[in-house]
Amino acid sequence: MATIRFTANLAKHRETRAIDAAGDTVRGVVEAGLADDPLLRGYVLDDQDRLRKHVNIFIDGAMIADRLRLSDPVAPDADIYVMQALSGG
Amino acid sequence: MENLHVATRKGLFRFTRNGKGWEQAGAPAFLAEPVTAVLDDPRDGTIYIGIQHGHFGCKFHRSTDRGATWQELPTPAYAKSDAPDAPSLEMIWTIAPGGADQPGTIWAGTIPGGLFRSDDRGENWVLNEALWNQPSRPEWFGGGYDHAGIHSIIVDPRDSARMLLGISCAGSWLTTDGGESWQVVGNGMMAEYLPPEKAADPVGQDPHLLHASAAHPDRVWCQHHCGIYVSSDFGGTFTEVKDVKPSNFGFAVVAHPTLPDTAWFAPAVKDECRVPVDGRLVVTRTDDGGKTFRTLSEGLPKGTSYDLIYRHAFVGDGTGRQLAMGSTTGNLWVSDDEGEKWAQLSANLPPIAALAFA
Numbered sequence: 001m002a003t004i005r006f007t008a009n010l011a012k013h014r015e016t017r018a019i020d021a022a023g024d025t026v027r028g029v030v031e032a033g034l035a036d037d038p039l040l041r042g043y044v045l046d047d048q049d050r051l052r053k054h055v056n057i058f059i060d061g062a063m064i065a066d067r068l069r070l071s072d073p074v075a076p077d078a079d080i081y082v083m084q085a086l087s088g089g
Numbered sequence: 090m091e092n093l094h095v096a097t098r099k100g101l102f103r104f105t106r107n108g109k110g111w112e113q114a115g116a117p118a119f120l121a122e123p124v125t126a127v128l129d130d131p132r133d134g135t136i137y138i139g140i141q142h143g144h145f146g147c148k149f150h151r152s153t154d155r156g157a158t159w160q161e162l163p164t165p166a167y168a169k170s171d172a173p174d175a176p177s178l179e180m181i182w183t184i185a186p187g188g189a190d191q192p193g194t195i196w197a198g199t200i201p202g203g204l205f206r207s208d209d210r211g212e213n214w215v216l217n218e219a220l221w222n223q224p225s226r227p228e229w230f231g232g233g234y235d236h237a238g239i240h241s242i243i244v245d246p247r248d249s250a251r252m253l254l255g256i257s258c259a260g261s262w263l264t265t266d267g268g269e270s271w272q273v274v275g276n277g278m279m280a281e282y283l284p285p286e287k288a289a290d291p292v293g294q295d296p297h298l299l300h301a302s303a304a305h306p307d308r309v310w311c312q313h314h315c316g317i318y319v320s321s322d323f324g325g326t327f328t329e330v331k332d333v334k335p336s337n338f339g340f341a342v343v344a345h346p347t348l349p350d351t352a353w354f355a356p357a358v359k360d361e362c363r364v365p366v367d368g369r370l371v372v373t374r375t376d377d378g379g380k381t382f383r384t385l386s387e388g389l390p391k392g393t394s395y396d397l398i399y400r401h402a403f404v405g406d407g408t409g410r411q412l413a414m415g416s417t418t419g420n421l422w423v424s425d426d427e428g429e430k431w432a433q434l435s436a437n438l439p440p441i442a443a444l445a446f447a
Contacts, residue, residue, distance in 0.1 A: 047169070
């Protein structure tokens with residue numbers, strides 16, 4: 001299972017404990033991990049399920065390439081970080 | 090009115106009036122978060138706000154205990170699409186109550202141009218497809234933002250199925266069947282920023298704000314990007330009000346709730362110079378349907394001012410006696426005598442987006 005961790009800046013809006021979720025891609029892991037909290041999901045993805053413009057996701061330290069479809073592959077034990085971009089502030 | 094909500098770039102502030110006058114009531118809610126819209130629903134006292142996080146998108150919150158606690162609810166959301174530029178909510182620009190006979194119904198006007206309806210006090214939202222799918226939509230364009238947005242929602246108090254919208258930039262839109270169908274109205278407006286052959290096109294207009302007189306809703310005042318207009322037929326047609334000093338440019342307008350020929354404006358120089366004329370912040374008032382205007386400034390800054398009053402930051406109460414005005418510089422004033430004299434409540438607020446008396 002991959003682990004999703006969130007920027008501390010999200011904690012004042014939603015509970016953001018680390019979430020373990022399974023999936024082969026960022027899409028799979030994020031959808032599985034956030035399925036129980038659609039409001040938290042809305043802080044990460046926009047109406048079209050794209051990564052929000054000023055949010056970044058890193059997989060084991062590397063920024064994802066596909067912000068639209070979230071198709072970047074994810075290793076079974078990957079650490080996925082949802083971070084607030086410096087843009088948009 | 091004893092309460093004034095102040096939606097700012099950095100939180101929702103509240104002022105209350107007691108025996109000593111107006112005072113800030115406690116710490117702001119949502120400190121540091123941009124609050125873009127606020128509604129204190131006169132039907133049931135529920136407070137609704139829209140937030141636009143810089144990073145995490147737009148959010149919608151509701152308070153059923155007069156602001157003591159808040160609950161986050163789903164935001165209005167646009168339908169999913171495979172189009173590369175498929176829409177996503179960019180701002181909740183205004184939240185308006187439905188009619189008195191529609192308890193729990195509220196409307197949200199948004200950027201990029203969608204009108205949403207909730208019939209359960211914001212628990213669920215439905216996009217108004219009839220407006221969203223208008224054939225003219227490709228011609229809609231942003232006014233100050235990347236995409237068009239709905240900032241004015243007027244529900245006719247005589248018939249809740251009759252509504253008038255103001256859209257920047259897509260003009261004025263009317264429904265007489267509760268949103269099942271829409272027609273562009275607002276004939277008579279002129280857009281100087283369009284080529285001459287398009288200037289009179291109702292869809293190309295930028296009405297910065299539409300505001301109707303509560304007791305005489307056929308009387309609608311408009312502060313347009315290119316001037317001041319007045320309508321006597323609920324927005325069907327508008328007549329330009331000319332020769333307005335010191336300026337006919339601005340964003341805000343307040344229609345008197347019971348005197349249809351009375352309205353207040355907050356002028357600025359022009360679109361490319363959004364500061365008070367000659368550095369002197371004033372309010373203008375007409376009492377004769379726009380034939381003449383008086384300039385009101387007692388209590389407003391005596392020195393040079395750079396304040397701009399944004400479209401939702403100039404409001405009146407239900408009697409016409411009380412007015413409140415907030416600026417993008419973070420100044421807040423109230424008047425208890427129909428705008429003749431103003432008292433400054435704060436000079437240190439964040440930029441003010443919207444006000445609401447309650």
